[in-house]
Amino acid sequence: MTVGPDAHFIEALLQDLPSQVTVKQANDILTCLTREHVLTEHEKCLVQTLLSKETLEVLAMQDAQAQLRARLLSQLLNRLRFESERE
Template identity: 70%
Template sequence: MYLKELLASVNQVEIKRSDIATRFDVVPSQINYVIKTRFTLQKGYLVESKRGGGGYIRIVKVAVGPDSQYIETMLHELPETMNVKQADDILECLTREAVLTEHEECLIQTVLSKETLDVLASRADQEYLRARLLKQLLNRLRFESERD
């Protein structure tokens, strides 16, 4: 919550992992876990890090929207397989930034749900298809932004 509060007023924050670990009285690896799980591209953030004595972690809010670099970056970074949570994070981000309506988000979530993709025998196949469907959606959004 602390880092998200910092990011509410600025587009990027640079921190030393050890400083944050000391501030919250945790080990630095816990900081890595929090950043890795809460500040993902799917949630609208890019994370850069440099290890070593002068190391830092930089968290940058990505400009999200059909006319932004976000969709192109997302397409480049999209994994080959995707679970429901990862897909939902992307859809929530697109909705929060008014790229999708809440109704569109719900419809797409239904298409990407476990129940819908359960017709495929393996979980790996379901996650592969989910990623492919989401990639097609992002490509369509990118195409529409280029037409405008």
């Protein structure tokens, strides 16, 4: 099985992902994924909605929001890496 450049790029993002992620950090990562053609602009907008402050404010504490945002982003990156390894 060959591992493409997307898998290496995504792996690097995963390695650098902190345990808490701000909205700005999440948006920066999504912008990188879009720039590298891993995500489309439409997919980026959908994920931004899911990771937004408004979506996660059901959790009262900002630390909990940042932790959940990091976990969601980590799961997304793992899935994208898995898919890029299958190609």
